[in-house]
Amino acid sequence: MKTSADPVRDYLSAVEREASALPADRRQELLADLAEHIEVTRAERPEAALGEILAELGDPRAIAATALAEAGTGAAGAPAAGGAAPAPRRGKVHPLVPLLMIVLSLPFVMVLSEQPGPLFGGLFRIVGAVLLCTSVHWTAVQKTTGVLLTAVLPSVVIATWNLSSDASGGPVLLPNLVMLALMSAAAAWLWKVRRA
Template identity: 40%
Template structure:
């Protein structure tokens, strides 16, 4: 690998193209990245200064433009589109707040609604959507698994219930944070 690919501007550029092209199928994204690396290596001499590197990258186009062109060539693939922050916050809030309400039966409804909203969203890749849905529905397994030791040992009191539901909130909260970061990168003022 030449110095051209290890230059910080090139690494940042390639990472940005990879992020922008996250909706592409994995094999297509790998091909795109390999082609870009090969092209950059061919046009940049070893030891190129920052100005030469920036000029070569500017001639390629922005990472968003490159990813958009690749996405346009791929049938059935749509680019990620930002959603309103209120919609995203509502979806992620339902995801996290579902856990404490499982005991009332409302939690399941909230988790399913969050899962449907995540799946229908235009702000996340399929991978992010799968992760979000798994996290939203995780209390289905976490609550019984966390309750079993207490039930067999000494029974379930109010303190144990609170602890179990706090434990059940950890996975949805981590998933919501991840999805929040993914959605924020689509907004121009984010980051």
């Protein structure tokens, strides 16, 4: 049996095949969202195996079935029973949840500077970023910008600050407050541009 050199492409191709009843623009958006989610997850968890990340996303048939149900189309691509297609069902998670998880992760770390504060703060930020990436409330570009501004950039700045400061630890309040302001502004922007 021949194995593929690119499991991500195979996975996305399987989703595309299973979701062929979706309108082309919605199908492409779904594939872009999945590809972006895979890329972000690989960047956040470089130690995770690619197969593990793809398994966490779920079976391509289940993803396609969910997308078809949200679009109000049946297996043949026709509107659901009753003539008119129902309004697409939005994500199960309210759009405020990922934004709050991301923004509140930093104050959580600041208040609980000893363990388990940083662990839970990091976990909040990762879960918030994943919820943001898998949400239907933002476009792929908005999701990428949001994750970069609220999860990746603050982590890089704080890590750089910690590595460049002396052994005594130095004052970390200023960079934390700057990052909190950046994360809050990005979350406010994401809230403003979300899909209704």
